[in-house]
Amino acid sequence: MTDRIRTLAALLKKLHAGEPVANVYQEMAAQFDGISANELAKAEELLASSGVPIAEIQRLSTEHTAVVAEQMQDKGYEENGHPLTVFIGENKGFVAFLKQKLQPALQGYKTGETDMAQLQLLADEFAGIFRHYDRKENLFFPYLEQAGITVPPMVMWGVDDVIRNLARMWNDALTQTPPDPKRIELAATRLIQQAVDMVQKENEILVPMLKSTLTEADWILCAQESETYGYAFHQGIEGASLSDARTWLMEKTGDKKQPAPEEEGRISLPSGNFTKEELICMLNTLPTDLTFADKDNIIRYYSEGKGQVFSRTRTIIGRDLLLCHPPQIVPAIRKLIEAFRAGTKEQEIVPMRRGNRLDLVRYYAVRNEEGAFMGTLEVTEEVSDILHLWEEK
Numbered sequence: 001m002t003d004r005i006r007t008l009a010a011l012l013k014k015l016h017a018g019e020p021v022a023n024v025y026q027e028m029a030a031q032f033d034g035i036s037a038n039e040l041a042k043a044e045e046l047l048a049s050s051g052v053p054i055a056e057i058q059r060l061s062t063e064h065t066a067v068v069a070e071q072m073q074d075k076g077y078e079e080n081g082h083p084l085t086v087f088i089g090e091n092k093g094f095v096a097f098l099k100q101k102l103q104p105a106l107q108g109y110k111t112g113e114t115d116m117a118q119l120q121l122l123a124d125e126f127a128g129i130f131r132h133y134d135r136k137e138n139l140f141f142p143y144l145e146q147a148g149i150t151v152p153p154m155v156m157w158g159v160d161d162v163i164r165n166l167a168r169m170w171n172d173a174l175t176q177t178p179p180d181p182k183r184i185e186l187a188a189t190r191l192i193q194q195a196v197d198m199v200q201k202e203n204e205i206l207v208p209m210l211k212s213t214l215t216e217a218d219w220i221l222c223a224q225e226s227e228t229y230g231y232a233f234h235q236g237i238e239g240a241s242l243s244d245a246r247t248w249l250m251e252k253t254g255d256k257k258q259p260a261p262e263e264e265g266r267i268s269l270p271s272g273n274f275t276k277e278e279l280i281c282m283l284n285t286l287p288t289d290l291t292f293a294d295k296d297n298i299i300r301y302y303s304e305g306k307g308q309v310f311s312r313t314r315t316i317i318g319r320d321l322l323l324c325h326p327p328q329i330v331p332a333i334r335k336l337i338e339a340f341r342a343g344t345k346e347q348e349i350v351p352m353r354r355g356n357r358l359d360l361v362r363y364y365a366v367r368n369e370e371g372a373f374m375g376t377l378e379v380t381e382e383v384s385d386i387l388h389l390w391e392e393k
Contacts, residue, residue, distance in 0.1 A: 007031060008043040008068075009050070015063045016052055025067045035071040037208035041149040048151045057151065058158040062197045069204040074211055076203075080239035081248025083139075083222045084210060086231065089240020090132050091199045093233030098192055102126065106188050109181070119184070120174050127167060128232035129195065133160045135229045136202070139222045140210055147213045156206065159198060166191040221258050223249040257369075291378040292366070293321040297337065300375070309359050309380040321376065340365035341373045358384045 108114035141153040170187040259270040266273040339345035
């Protein structure tokens with residue numbers, strides 16, 4: 001831990017002791033001529049390790065930003081379509097939405113020029129920013145955490161949840177009957193202020209941290225997975241449009257999907273990795289039985305969970321799927337698999353009742369990314385207890 005980081009942490013701690021922001025800002029300017037993202041992250045980690053609660057750091061996160069924002073190095077990004085450019089562009093579009101649409105509408109509500117229906121539409125539009133937060137929390141934060149930067153993401157996620165809660169409170173105020181104009185105004189004012197503060201935290205603090213931490217391979221994976229969560233407020237922002245994002249990814253990957261990072265000694269799959277023991281235990285813990293037959297109808301695998309619906313033994317591995325069933329139902333199974341192979345059907349669900357027990361048998365066509373038939377997956381589950389849960393409700 002360097003003296004610079006200790007000094008930075010000590011200055012931030014003065015905020016928690018009640019020192020005015022202006023005073024700490026002046027001390028910061030006198031002692032520092034630029035702060036790296038890594039230094040700020042380590043200073044906040046030092047605060048937490050010295051006993052300052054995460055909730056307290058979260059409470060004063062805006063004050064932290066106020067005293068260090070101008071000192072932060074390596075801000076901004078200008079590569080069209082890059083996930084960071086899109087992220088910053090969303091903030092630009094969001095601020096424009098607040099200034100040009102939401103705030104004028106709230107002012108109009110006071111004078112009677114804006115009705116409740118218009119405010120509700122704007123509240124729905126505001127909620128788009130939560131897609132932006134979801135991407136940040138689930139795509140960007142894991143890389144910071146893997147680099148040992150844990151406190152800033154925890155603090156920022158906590159503030160995101162404050163904004164989500166304030167948005168719910170504002171929605172509650174908008175749907176209250178009769179409406180309470182003062183409550184609507186107060187809820188909106190608090191929400192907008194927190195949201196604007198978050199834009200500054202992201203642009204001034206988070207962006208430099210991300211730039212100094214993520215590799216190009218990391219950014220490619222972020223870009224690839226971004227549409228899982230979606231974008232917000234980026235339309236019309238140069239370099240941040242959906243087409244910009246897709247073009248950047250296409251240029252980097254040629255439309256080839258990138259798998260999750262591999263780890264030596266572990267079984268690697270596109271979306272993660274396991275040890276052999278972990279994979280076996282996970283599959284056997286599922287509440288469903290799995291049986292997989294390849295494209296030639298040869299059984300290659302079955303799970304060995306505790307509650308098997310149909311008893312299976314390891315002697316069936318390598319056996320023809322059709323020969324594992326009573327002769328009278330083989331024609332129906334053959335017809336189903338032929339439909340899977342032809343692409344005219346994707347699944348078949350068969351409920352089976354045995355006394356008081358209800359079993360669900362599901363068959364799925366397994367296909368590769370090109371749609372070619374790879375085999376058949378049988379999923380069986382005893383669902384009586386699940387139905388009882390619904391009946392109890």
